[in-house]
Amino acid sequence: MQTKxxxxxxxxxxxxxxxxAGASVDRLYAIARLILRDTELAEDATQDALIRAWRDLPTLRDVERFDAWLYRLLVxxxxxxARRRRRWRAELTIVSREPAEPDRASELAxxxxxxxxxxRLNDAQRSILVLNFYVGLPPSEVADALDIPVGTAKSRLHYAIEALRAALAADARSVGNADREGRTA
Known part of the structure; x- marks a missing residue:
């Protein structure tokens, strides 16, 4: 059906x-929001990607690769x-603002x-992690979406995971230091 x-x-x-477009817009927006960390910029990116898709669709060679092609346009x-507006450090809102149920507290944490x-990650690292883990694309489809070789996608994914681990470890250390300082004060 989608192919037709x-x-x-x-x-x-x-x-x-x-x-x-209607079938894709919510997913595109969610991805853009994770990458850009700003709702208004995500709306702009989603709209821009769909405009580019309409304009460039006649050049799409393989209709089976439409989704990967659309993700590439979105990225x-x-x-x-992000380059135009230099707003990389805007707040990312993954967690809903609704009160947490007690059994979901650890999940939200x-x-x-x-x-x-x-x-703490750069845009390229964040993009590849979002496509792989949030969207659920395998490395081969991430490669298609980013228009890079599969080996490069796997390598970048590996380094992005390592960078995320380092960022999480640094964050844990800073939280631990803050706790110790709070107890001694």
Whole structure:
């Protein structure tokens, strides 16, 4: 079904593209929000990626790779917007602001810790981790989305995981130091 919609949209069918865009917009926005860490910038990146998709769709050679191609456009839009506006250090909001249920408290604490770790990464590291872990793309599809060789994607993913581990360890040390200072004061 999606293949036919992509093919129809490639040939100028606006309704087919509307269906594709409607099916993708929430996921694209969520990815952009994780990468950019700002809701307004994520909206801009999502809109920009969909505009680029409509404009460049006739050049898509393999309709089976539509999703990876769309992710690549989104990552490029995120990168362009971040460069233009220099807003890399905006707050990332992964955790909802609703009160936590007691049994979810540790899950939310883990998410908060992960959020702090992601803030410490650069845009390329954050992008590859978001595509692999949040979107669930295997390294081969991450490579397609970023337009890089599979080996490069695997290597960058490895280094991004190492950077996240280091960031989480540094965060844990700073929290531990703050706790000790609070007790001695």
């Amino acid at each position: 919609l992509v093919d129809d949209a490639r040939h100028g069918d606006r309704e087919a593209f509307g269906v594709l 490029r839009s995120c990168t362009d917007i 883990d998410r908060d810790e992960l959020e702090r770790g992601l803030r």
